[in-house]
Amino acid sequence: MTYRDLLRLANGYADSKVLLLANELDLFTAIGRSERRAELLAKRCGTLVEGMTLLLQALAGLGLLRQRGSYYRNTPLGLKFLDGHSPTALTNLLWLLNHHWSDWTDMVTSIRRGRRGWAPVTATATFRRRFALAMHERSHMLAPRTIGTFRLPPRARRFLDLGGGAGSYSLALAQRYPYLSGMVIDQSVTVARRLIRRNRLTDRIHVIRGNVFTAPLPSQIDAAIASNLFHDFDETENRRLLRRLHQALRPGGKLFIVEFFLNDAKTQPADAAVFSLLMYAFTATGRCYA
Numbered sequence: 001m002t003y004r005d006l007l008r009l010a011n012g013y014a015d016s017k018v019l020l021l022a023n024e025l026d027l028f029t030a031i032g033r034s035e036r037r038a039e040l041l042a043k044r045c046g047t048l049v050e051g052m053t054l055l056l057q058a059l060a061g062l063g064l065l066r067q068r069g070s071y072y073r074n075t076p077l078g079l080k081f082l083d084g085h086s087p088t089a090l091t092n093l094l095w096l097l098n099h100h101w102s103d104w105t106d107m108v109t110s111i112r113r114g115r116r117g118w119a120p121v122t123a124t125a126t127f128r129r130r131f132a133l134a135m136h137e138r139s140h141m142l143a144p145r146t147i148g149t150f151r152l153p154p155r156a157r158r159f160l161d162l163g164g165g166a167g168s169y170s171l172a173l174a175q176r177y178p179y180l181s182g183m184v185i186d187q188s189v190t191v192a193r194r195l196i197r198r199n200r201l202t203d204r205i206h207v208i209r210g211n212v213f214t215a216p217l218p219s220q221i222d223a224a225i226a227s228n229l230f231h232d233f234d235e236t237e238n239r240r241l242l243r244r245l246h247q248a249l250r251p252g253g254k255l256f257i258v259e260f261f262l263n264d265a266k267t268q269p270a271d272a273a274v275f276s277l278l279m280y281a282f283t284a285t286g287r288c289y290a
Helices: 003-010 012-024 027-031 038-045 049-061 076-081 091-105 107-113 125-139 142-147 168-176 190-198 235-248 270-282
Strands: 065-068 071-074 158-162 181-186 205-209 221-227 249-258
Touching: 003 012, 012 027, 012 049, 012 091, 027 038, 027 071, 038 049, 049 065, 049 071, 071 076, 091 107, 091 125, 091 270, 107 270, 125 142, 125 168, 125 190, 142 168, 158 168, 158 235, 168 181, 168 190, 168 205, 168 221, 181 190, 190 205, 221 235, 235 249
Parallel strands: 158 181, 158 221, 181 205, 221 249
Antiparallel strands: 065 071
8 A cells, every 4th residue: 555545545535425415415316317506406405505516516526427517417327326216226325324424433432432332223213214225225236146146955945034124135036036935034124025015026025024033933944045134243143043044944955144254364355344343333243254
């Protein structure tokens, strides 16, 4: 790493925050497919004109907007991923990343004094709904490719998706293998039910609201999925989950784990090591594992 790289890393949060602030204001959605001036966008987004103008200029400088005189419009990338009306929008995922800002700003306190545990807001229905949408926005394009690497056991017919959130991996499994049926268990199920209904898979994917540690599990299942589940918990809790999943599987059944895995030194991939630190502040006991 060079001196210039070091400074770029130290200031990297500023560029990120410009994007996340614009998303928080629904700015890309307010622009849509039109060209807009700062005055109109300030009114629509509930800001002052001066602040909006500076934000628009920063976004244009970063290549996130295109500028023509005093008018601004979305880029093709913005229309695809930043406009909330797009079916491939990442607006909820960006909302979650902005939520994590407080985890990072409080990190020094957490490292000095210990974990603060799950923030009370994470237990609210509103947070859980947006969190599930954020996870789906991150997973729905990755899930089909990931599922493609799975080697299901012979004559597999039933699967369990424990802590499946929005059901992204269940949807990918059911769409790839039309003979499979399964169950999603999660503490928040509103988004999963809506997505499964939208994809016309309610006859094959059932959704159960429940705690991953205590909800009754089916037996003799052929395959189980644990996607982005174990980084929320410590080793003792994860052993409990693994025992539960093992007991639910039939002999010869398979468990597929999708996670941010680390190397033995727990330093690479770097993004997983950084994510593990974030889990220290965001969760009560979680981190990433080798």
